[in-house]
Structure formats: C-alpha cells, structure tokens
Amino acid sequence: MEMKDFDFEKRPLGYFNCLSDSCPLAEKCLRRISARYSEENDEIFRVVNHRLLDENNCKYYVEDKKVDVAYGMTKSFEEVKAKDIVQIRKSLHNYFGYAEYYRRRNASKPITPKEQEVIKNIFADFGYDIAFDKIIKETLW
Numbered sequence: 001m002e003m004k005d006f007d008f009e010k011r012p013l014g015y016f017n018c019l020s021d022s023c024p025l026a027e028k029c030l031r032r033i034s035a036r037y038s039e040e041n042d043e044i045f046r047v048v049n050h051r052l053l054d055e056n057n058c059k060y061y062v063e064d065k066k067v068d069v070a071y072g073m074t075k076s077f078e079e080v081k082a083k084d085i086v087q088i089r090k091s092l093h094n095y096f097g098y099a100e101y102y103r104r105r106n107a108s109k110p111i112t113p114k115e116q117e118v119i120k121n122i123f124a125d126f127g128y129d130i131a132f133d134k135i136i137k138e139t140l141w
Contacts, residue, residue, distance in 0.1 A: 003033070008037050011034060011141045012141055016047065016060060017032070018048050019050060020050035020055065023055040023058065024055060029063070030139065031061070034141075064139070066138055067112075067139075068113060069112065069136055070132035071111065072106065076123070084126045088123060091125075092119065113140075116132065
C-alpha cells in the first residue's frame with residue numbers, strides 16, 4: 001500500500017513506530033509505515049527499540065491490512081424484548097465499561113472485528129442478531 005492509502009490522523013495517541021529498514025517485515029508493518037510518515041510530519045513521536053527485537057518474529061508487528069470496522073449500534077435494541085434489555089446492556093457494560101460502550105454505540109469510536117464478535121455473541125446468548133449502523137474497510141491501528 002502507498003502512504004496515501006492510510007489515514008494517519010486515526011492513529012492512536014502515542015502509537016509506537018519502528019525505524020528499522022532492515023527488518024524483513026518492514027514493508028508490510030504499520031509501525032514502520034507510520035514511522036516513515038512521522039519522520040516527515042511529526043516533531044515528536046514514539047518508537048520501539050528495534051535493536052532489541054527479533055525481526056523474524058517481532059511482537060510489535062502490525063500487518064498493514066484493511067479490516068471491516070463497525071460504527072454505531074443505535075438500533076441494536078429495537079427488536080430486543082424488554083426483559084432482555086437490562087441483561088444485555090449489563091453484559092456490554094461489563095465488557096466495555098459504561099463510557100466505552102456508549103462511545104461505540106453512538107459511533108464516536110470504532111468497533112474492532114474482535115469487539116464485533118463479542119457484541120454478536122452477547123446478543124446471540126439471548127437469541128438475537130445485531131446489525132451495526134455501518135461497516136467500513138479501514139486500517140486497524
């Protein structure tokens with residue numbers, strides 16, 4: 001992928017970059033791609049110490065692939081029976097916490113593929129399917 005294919009503004013605050021050009025994983029690693037961008041655009045950025053890492057099996061490696069990221073679940077309870085709403089919300093609050101649940105529900109924070117599975121499983125435990133408000137292919141930093 002080319003640099004223009006990435007939305008660097010969506011990187012999390014304090015994202016770790018990698019400066020290793022010799023790493024065999026560098027061309028497909030988001031941390032190295034991010035570092036190339038940061039070297040040109042950011043006055044300050046964080047890096048992993050690549051000299052202490054196994055470049056063939058790097059624990060910080062993040063593949064530069066696009067995944068289905070969901071946004072919002074505002075209509076998620078429309079088909080849910082009243083007797084199940086409290087328990088489903090309680091399960092979601094236990095997993096995410098109140099604030100993080102509502103950020104995802106209201107589409108102010110993306111829902112990762114792993115989180116989508118958790119949400120789907122919680123609803124499925126009560127016999128329901130969930131449809132997220134929208135799903136977009138994007139980089140998962």
